Amino acid sequence: xxxxxxxxxxxxxxxxxxxxxxxxxxxxxxxxxxxxxxxxxxxxxxxxxxxxxxxxxxxxxxxxxxxxxxxxxxxxxxxxxxxxxxxxxxxxxxxxxxxxxxxxxxxxxxxxxxxxxxxxxxxxxxxxxxxxxxxxxxxxxxxxxxxxxxxxxxxxxxxxxxxxxxxxxxxxxxxxxxxxxxxxxxxxxxxxxxxxxxxxxxxxxxxxxxxxxxxxxxxxxxxxxxxxxxxxxxxxxxxxxxxxxxxxxxxxxxxxxxxxxxxxxxxxxxxxxxxxxxxxxxxxxxxxxxxxxxxxxxxxxxxxxxxxxxxxxxxxxxxxxxxxxxxxxxxxxxxxxxxxxxxxxxxxxxxxxxxxxxxxxxxxxxxxxxxxxxxxxxxxxxxxxxxxxxxxxxxxxxxxxxxxxxxxxxxxxxxxxxxxxxxxxxxxxxxxxxxxxxxxxxxxxxxxxxxxxxxxxxxxxxxxxxxxxxxxxxxxxxxxxxxxxxxxxxxxxxxxxxxxxxxxxxxxxxxxxxxxxxxxxxxxxxxxxxxxxxxxxxxxxxxxxxxxxxxxxxxxxxxxxxxxxxxxxxxxxxxxxxxxxxxxxxxxxxxxxxxxxxxxxxxxxxxxxxxxxxxxxxxxxxxxxxxxxxxxxxxxxxxxxxxxxxxxxxxxxxxxxxxxxxxxxxxxxxxxxxxxxxxxxxxxxxxxxxxxxxxxxxxxxxxxxxxxxxxxxxxxxxxxxxxxxxxxxxxxxxxxxxxxxxxxxxxxxxxxxxxxxxxxxxxxxxxxxxxxxxxxxxxxxxxxxxxxxxxxxxxxxxxxxxxxxxxxxxxx
Amino acid sequence: xxxxxxxxxxxxxxxxxxxxxxxxxxxxxxxxxxxxxxxxxxxxxxxxxxxxxxxxxxxxxxxxxxxxxxxxxxxxxxxxxxxxxxxxxxxxxxxxxxxxxxxxxxxxxxxxx
Numbered sequence: 019x020x021x022x023x024x025x026x027x028x029x030x031x032x033x034x035x036x037x038x039x040x041x042x043x044x045x046x047x048x049x050x051x052x053x054x055x056x057x058x059x060x061x062x063x064x065x066x067x068x069x070x071x072x073x074x075x076x077x078x079x080x081x082x083x084x085x086x087x088x089x090x091x092x093x094x095x096x097x098x099x100x101x102x103x104x105x106x107x108x109x110x111x112x113x114x115x116x117x118x119x120x121x122x123x124x125x126x127x128x129x130x131x132x133x134x135x136x137x138x139x140x141x142x143x144x145x146x147x148x149x150x151x152x153x154x155x156x157x158x159x160x161x162x163x164x165x166x167x168x169x170x171x172x173x174x175x176x177x178x179x180x181x182x183x184x185x186x187x188x189x190x191x192x193x194x195x196x197x198x199x200x201x202x203x204x205x206x207x208x209x210x211x212x213x214x215x216x217x218x219x220x221x222x223x224x225x226x227x228x229x230x231x232x233x234x235x236x237x238x239x240x241x242x243x244x245x246x247x248x249x250x251x252x253x254x255x256x257x258x259x260x261x262x263x264x265x266x267x268x269x270x271x272x273x274x275x276x277x278x279x280x281x282x283x284x285x286x287x288x289x290x291x292x293x294x295x296x297x298x299x300x301x302x303x304x305x306x307x308x309x310x311x312x313x314x315x316x317x318x319x320x321x322x323x324x325x326x327x328x329x330x331x332x333x334x335x336x337x338x339x340x341x342x343x344x345x346x347x348x349x350x351x352x353x354x355x356x357x358x359x360x361x362x363x364x365x366x367x368x369x370x371x372x373x374x375x376x377x378x379x380x381x382x383x384x385x386x387x388x389x390x391x392x393x394x395x396x397x398x399x400x401x402x403x404x405x406x407x408x409x410x411x412x413x414x415x416x417x418x419x420x421x422x423x424x425x426x427x428x429x430x431x432x433x434x435x436x437x438x439x440x441x442x443x444x445x446x447x448x449x450x451x452x453x454x455x456x457x458x459x460x461x462x463x464x465x466x467x468x469x470x471x472x473x474x475x476x477x478x479x480x481x482x483x484x485x486x487x488x489x490x491x492x493x494x495x496x497x498x499x500x501x502x503x504x505x506x507x508x509x510x511x512x513x514x515x516x517x518x519x520x521x522x523x524x525x526x527x528x529x530x531x532x533x534x535x536x537x538x539x540x541x542x543x544x545x546x547x548x549x550x551x552x553x554x555x556x557x558x559x560x561x562x563x564x565x566x567x568x569x570x571x572x573x574x575x576x577x578x579x580x581x582x583x584x585x586x587x588x589x590x591x592x593x594x595x596x597x598x599x600x601x602x603x604x605x606x607x608x609x610x611x612x613x614x615x616x617x618x619x620x621x622x623x624x625x626x627x628x629x630x631x632x633x634x635x636x637x638x639x640x641x642x643x644x645x646x647x648x649x650x651x652x653x654x655x656x657x658x659x660x661x662x663x664x665x666x667x668x669x670x671x672x673x674x675x676x677x678x679x680x681x682x683x684x685x686x687x688x689x690x691x692x693x694x695x696x697x698x699x700x701x702x703x704x705x706x707x708x709x710x711x712x713x714x715x716x717x718x719x720x721x722x723x724x725x726x727x728x729x730x731x732x733x734x735x736x737x738x739x740x741x742x743x744x745x746x747x748x749x750x751x752x753x754x755x756x757x758x759x760x761x762x763x764x765x766x767x768x769x770x771x772x773x774x775x776x777x778x779x780x781x782x783x784x785x786x787x788x789x790x791x792x793x794x795x796x797x798x799x800x801x802x803x804x805x806x807x808x809x810x811x812x813x814x815x816x817x818x819x820x821x822x823x824x825x826x827x828x829x830x
Numbered sequence: 831x832x833x834x835x836x837x838x839x840x841x842x843x844x845x846x847x848x849x850x851x852x853x854x855x856x857x858x859x860x861x862x863x864x865x866x867x868x869x870x871x872x873x874x875x876x877x878x879x880x881x882x883x884x885x886x887x888x889x890x891x892x893x894x895x896x897x898x899x900x901x902x903x904x905x906x907x908x909x910x911x912x913x914x915x916x917x918x919x920x921x922x923x924x925x926x927x928x929x930x931x932x933x934x935x936x937x938x939x940x941x942x943x
Contacts, residue, residue, distance in 0.1 A: 020934065030931070045905075049850065049921070050849050058897060059885075059886055059889040062892075062898070064892060738904045739900040790893070792896060
């Protein structure tokens with residue numbers, strides 16, 4: 019009898035141990051996790067930080083002093099480059115290790131290892147678009163460059179020194195929640211992180227949708243609705259700028275393409291939101307007589323933040339700015355002499371080629387009038403609590419065939435843009451050395467250094483804005499741009515014809531650029547790089563022009579510019595789109611047919627000041643009204659799932675509303691009635707008000723734009739409770755303050771050059787990646803309110819500054 | 831006595847060893863000193879419950895509850911105090927079960943000798 023009692027309690031104990039020591043579904047292992055001696059409570063930190071500490075770590079060549087300011091930004095003072103990057107790796111890992119691990123796992127298709135079978139299709143996609151393949155090539159480029167090799171290796175060593183210091187109690191919180199251990203960092207992970215930036219900023223393609231449209235409607239409609247240059251534009255390089263170079267010959271447009279274009283052979287506009295602003299004003303226009311530079315890159319906002327502030331000081335270097343956790347150096351920032359910033363260039367650097375295989379074995383494909391062997395790359399995806407999967411990816415000389423057959427392509431939105439049976443040619447697959455650009459910019463002293471730095475850069479292409487102490491300002495849409503014939507890659511291409519291949523590159527020194535223009539400022543907001551006179555083809559479509567138009571208008575008007583007026587411009591919520599079309603829309607509304615609620619809303623939107631401020635109800639009404647009207651015009655013609663198409667651009671939509679009101683596209687082809695623009699405007703207005711009333715009750719506080727837009731900053735892995743609370747703020751996709759629900763200005767910076775550089779900046783988050791730290795999200799309100807922190811730019815480690823709250827010495 | 835021993839030894843051991851010493855310590859101690867099953871369970875349960883509750887509260891108040899609120903929200907528990915209480919209860923149960931196991935095993939072994 020007693021033996022059964024023992025057996026029973028023993029089994030019960032074993033079961034309890036097993037249940038509490040292992041993750042159950044998404045529930046963390048409760049014993050480990052809830053134990054105050056080992057679990058989450060070990061990650062809770064006091065607000066007051068240790069004033070002074072010394073650590074002995076292996077691998078340094080001499081002592082490093084790190085001063086933390088009141089936002090816990092590390093200011094690293096080292097004797098040489100190696101120690102500076104080593105310490106950068108160390109402190110970045112100390113604050114952001116889990117984020118670094120997770121982002122590089124995401125990039126390389128290794129999420130299933132951590133969360134199990136749910137992520138297999140995502141991992142497979144990342145493998146099949148060649149993220150690992152591209153990162154390996156990139157790393158090769160980095161390792162060929164001795165100074166970058168040393169930089170990356172020191173950074174990796176520093177990260178690993180931190181990882182080695184951890185134990186089960188001190189693992190970052192998310193490792194405990196997801197129940198896995200940190201693994202050693204590698205140089206390849208630095209490359210993967212940079213590839214992920216390219217995937218985010220230059221990894222989308224319209225080719226598939228455009229080809230479907232071409233097949234359905236023919237070339238005339240494409241030419242009419244999907245034009246190669248907008249009807250309204252304010253390009254980065256001002257109109258009429260002369261090109262100071264002799265262009266090399268672009269390839270001929272192949273006969274087959276001409277034939278395609280003359281022959282009678284859940285959709286959206288191009289998704290907006292990942293955009294950015296930057297500008298620099300010359301000393302002629304500022305109060306101090308020295309240039310001011312401003313930059314706010316827009317990205318998906320997360321906690322921990324994508325950016326990490328750092329200052330790096332050695333006898334040869336003193337740079338401050340934001341870094342990407344996982345890459346050494348400063349990406350956007352300033353030093354004593356210069357400042358620089360970036361926005362994305364929407365160049366077309368990703369094309370799809372239709373592949374003709376010899377047979378079902380798919381070992382050979384037709385190209386250049388002969389059969390060519392494919393290469394196969396085996397991808398191994400480990401799955402937590404599951405079987406390891408192997409996946410063979412076919413590579414042609416173009417690149418990987420992402421999905422060979424329909425059955426391989428998942429329904430998930432991340433794969434939507436990929437045409438089946440096509441090889442992907444993507445600049446991110448090529449050898450590159452982007453870090454060399456940042457290495458040089460971090461040390462730049464003048465305009466010549468800036469120009470030299472840019473020649474090393476491949477992808478994602480950026481508009482590099484620049485200002486210097488010598489009162490130079492400049493901007494350069496810069497990257498490695500394929501030398502294309504006009505419209506090459508607007509549609510998927512025939513992969514058998516070498517004329518469709520990329521034929522070389524635009525010479526780096528012939529990328530569009532301008533220095534000290536007459537107007538006294540340079541700027542960019544992702545719009546067209548140039549007017550139509552630029553001798554090379556970059557893309558047929560860029561981001562809409564409205565943000566740029568507002569920036570350029572304001573900068574033209576402004577004089578005696580100060581840091582604060584630049585701050586206010588970054589936070590400007592004015593809508594040029596509303597200015598352009600709202601008067602027309604209002605004039606078309608038949609007020610007599612509105613009910614009381616609709617009339618009340620009509621009065622509000624008519625009197626709206628066109629600012630997307632948080633409290634504006636007019637902004638809410640206009641925003642939804644425009645989207646509904648746009649759907650009313652295009653959904654019948656370009657919506658639906660089969661075939662997948664996309665809407666014409668906002669530019670074209672606006673042009674039709676203003677100037678082509680009798681366009682045949684206005685009519686809804688699904689009804690027998692022939693609709694006019696007036697019909698659509700009235701219908702969409704009423705349905706907008708009805709749905710707002712339905713969802714939010716009668717017009718009132720809940721209709722205010724700040725509530726409707728509902729900005730929050732979620733956790734990187736969307737863990738409940740770890741995101742921000744609702745942030746009541748203004749902004750919109752088309753405003754300079756391009757804030758929307760979960761993406762917007764990921765870093766706002768304003769730098770005043772001069773004898774003593776003064777800089778300001780903030781990002782929505784905090785330096786610590788630990789949800790148990792006060793510094794996890796301490797800057798978020800400052801950011802949401804449109805304020806900036808003065809950045810603490812120190813000259814030496816002994817400098818007394820009241821904002822320094824903690825000192826960490828690393829001894830060898 | 832057993833209760834005090836478990837409380838002290840398990841608490842000290844947890845600073846150095848993984849969380850499951852809250853099962854190992856009561857098991858070993860009851861194997862040595864356990865008498866009745868229900869007494870042992872109670873000793874193990876209360877000792878670990880208190881060990882977890884007090885240390886959790888210390889860490890919670892020392893860090894101004896910066897994390898407990900977030901974890902409570904993540905686990906869909908209404909308040910940090912409830913989270914700490916429930917966590918300590920889970921720890922206590924694990925300790926109690928291990929304690930009863932040790933006692934029963936001891937009784938079986940004594941009978942065989």
